[in-house]
Amino acid sequence: MNLRIHDYFERGKKVKIIVNDETIEAYEGECLSVVLFISNKKNLRTSPKLKENRGMFCMMGSCQECVVLLDGKKVTSCNIFIKDGMKVKTGNLNEL
Amino acid sequence: MNFKKEYDVIVIGAGPSGVKSALTCSKKGLKVLIIDSNGNSGGQIYRAPPKSYIKKSEKTLEENLIQLKFSENLKKNNIDTAYNHTVWQVSPGFKIDAFNENGTIQWNTKNLIVATGTYEKIIPFDGWTTPGVIGLAACTILLKAHQTIPGNKIVLAGNGPLLISVAYYILKFGGKVDAIVDTSSKFEWIKSMISLIFNPKNFIQGISWILKIILSRVPIYSNSLINKVSKKENGISIEIQNIKNKQIKKLTTEVLAVGHGLTPSTDISRLLKINHSYDDLKGGWIPKLDQYFRSSMKGLYIVGDGAGISGAIPAEDKGELAAYALLKDQNIINEKEFTNKTSRIIKRLNRYEIFAKGIAKLNFTPKDLINNISENTILCRCEDITKRDIINAVNNGAKNLNQIKSWTRFGMGPCQGRTCQYSVAKVASEELKCNVKDLGYLTGRTPLRPFPLDKAIGDFEYDEITKVEAAPL
Numbered sequence: 001m002n003l004r005i006h007d008y009f010e011r012g013k014k015v016k017i018i019v020n021d022e023t024i025e026a027y028e029g030e031c032l033s034v035v036l037f038i039s040n041k042k043n044l045r046t047s048p049k050l051k052e053n054r055g056m057f058c059m060m061g062s063c064q065e066c067v068v069l070l071d072g073k074k075v076t077s078c079n080i081f082i083k084d085g086m087k088v089k090t091g092n093l094n095e096l
Numbered sequence: 097m098n099f100k101k102e103y104d105v106i107v108i109g110a111g112p113s114g115v116k117s118a119l120t121c122s123k124k125g126l127k128v129l130i131i132d133s134n135g136n137s138g139g140q141i142y143r144a145p146p147k148s149y150i151k152k153s154e155k156t157l158e159e160n161l162i163q164l165k166f167s168e169n170l171k172k173n174n175i176d177t178a179y180n181h182t183v184w185q186v187s188p189g190f191k192i193d194a195f196n197e198n199g200t201i202q203w204n205t206k207n208l209i210v211a212t213g214t215y216e217k218i219i220p221f222d223g224w225t226t227p228g229v230i231g232l233a234a235c236t237i238l239l240k241a242h243q244t245i246p247g248n249k250i251v252l253a254g255n256g257p258l259l260i261s262v263a264y265y266i267l268k269f270g271g272k273v274d275a276i277v278d279t280s281s282k283f284e285w286i287k288s289m290i291s292l293i294f295n296p297k298n299f300i301q302g303i304s305w306i307l308k309i310i311l312s313r314v315p316i317y318s319n320s321l322i323n324k325v326s327k328k329e330n331g332i333s334i335e336i337q338n339i340k341n342k343q344i345k346k347l348t349t350e351v352l353a354v355g356h357g358l359t360p361s362t363d364i365s366r367l368l369k370i371n372h373s374y375d376d377l378k379g380g381w382i383p384k385l386d387q388y389f390r391s392s393m394k395g396l397y398i399v400g401d402g403a404g405i406s407g408a409i410p411a412e413d414k415g416e417l418a419a420y421a422l423l424k425d426q427n428i429i430n431e432k433e434f435t436n437k438t439s440r441i442i443k444r445l446n447r448y449e450i451f452a453k454g455i456a457k458l459n460f461t462p463k464d465l466i467n468n469i470s471e472n473t474i475l476c477r478c479e480d481i482t483k484r485d486i487i488n489a490v491n492n493g494a495k496n497l498n499q500i501k502s503w504t505r506f507g508m509g510p511c512q513g514r515t516c517q518y519s520v521a522k523v524a525s526e527e528l529k530c531n532v533k534d535l536g537y538l539t540g541r542t543p544l545r546p547f548p549l550d551k552a553i554g555d556f557e558y559d560e561i562t563k564v565e566a567a568p569l
Contacts, residue, residue: 001248004243006243007152009151010151030148031242047474048478053227062515063515065511073548079134079180
């Protein structure tokens, strides 16, 4: 199934981003956390004590669960929009 | 945009209520700034798609049209807009500190309208931290704003009207709903639908959504909750339990979207230390306000669902009422004009509140949901604090939420307790056999959102640093 709905809006041009050394295709301007979620990259960061995987959760900048490293800096991926060649790292962010 | 340093009115939150109040103030000649952390107006309910999405002419979504109207009206009325700006501090007087991707900015105003809306209540269960489990509100945002179905197979769970609306949109967009797990009974739905008659538009919409779900033969588990979720290869496994007969049903799916209603965002009102009261029908703690949405602090007005959950349409009325109160307090309109403008709105708002109360009953958190949380379940996701940690703190003498916070570190992580405060309070009140309101609420703290220190400091040369003389020994 195509999870992207193309009926109502035209998306930006197709670009590539790099997630942990793997290349993923996306459309320019799409939301980073959404792209990661539907590209089956659901594990974004690990929790501080138990080192459990965590991922996108609230989508409104409140819960802070969707934090990833973008070009070396910690950001909430729910308010980041795709640009060609973005370098994203996920996992235990404090040890990357 | 070239911002001014000082505005007559600053509105935080560009949802239906914030936009309405900004427009009302601006039409009377006041210089207004509206701030929002999203890239456009609309709030969460009419959230705009990302900037790069271009609308096709042949098909439109109603929400999108409303959002476009908001943007157009703000522009037409010369209201300054600070989109993509996140407020991290509000000080009395008022000083508003915000950040965006370039750095920080501060604005001043004598009149502040807070229209920051709500958060979703999500009552924890075993495995709710598993990636692939998301909020129902998050699911709505994915569908409506990002035009994306979250997965090939989705289970929806929780309670409240969002459950039906999310299911409807997934089906409308060609997706598949594996099951709906509803904490409420079918009887509770019928009771609430009766109150919907006061709001015919929503009533007809609700009926048509439910019909679509029934016709699509989506299995509905009423009186049921999610017992447990665990990671499986290519998906997640879910255990559903019937509250009444305790029967268990297992499902494998890709995404679980779960939500238990909304709770007002009180970050700013708690920070400004105004009084709050507890009202389950309005979503939990709400700031104490008069009927025109004035707070106890001069110049501070709190509107929209953040003043108590009642929905997007009444939110506009609340925003308009507060704006007229502000205009009267500033002697811009006289008593006569104020009464003329507001009496009609108050009547309409009171009618809506009947409808809102009916819906609010579907948002109640049943005790079964709280009691079903196992002791090993994480309540505070930021700091990995379990239900057992909370119970231990309570048994060791912590008597209110702030004490439980000091004891356990719950609420000290980056989300500042926004995700877990509601459920921690419910768990503690069950353990202490007391009322939730007796536990108080977390003291408001800055920064309201985490942001990197380098953003606060900005770029500067060594010469620009003000050197302070060393203290004499």
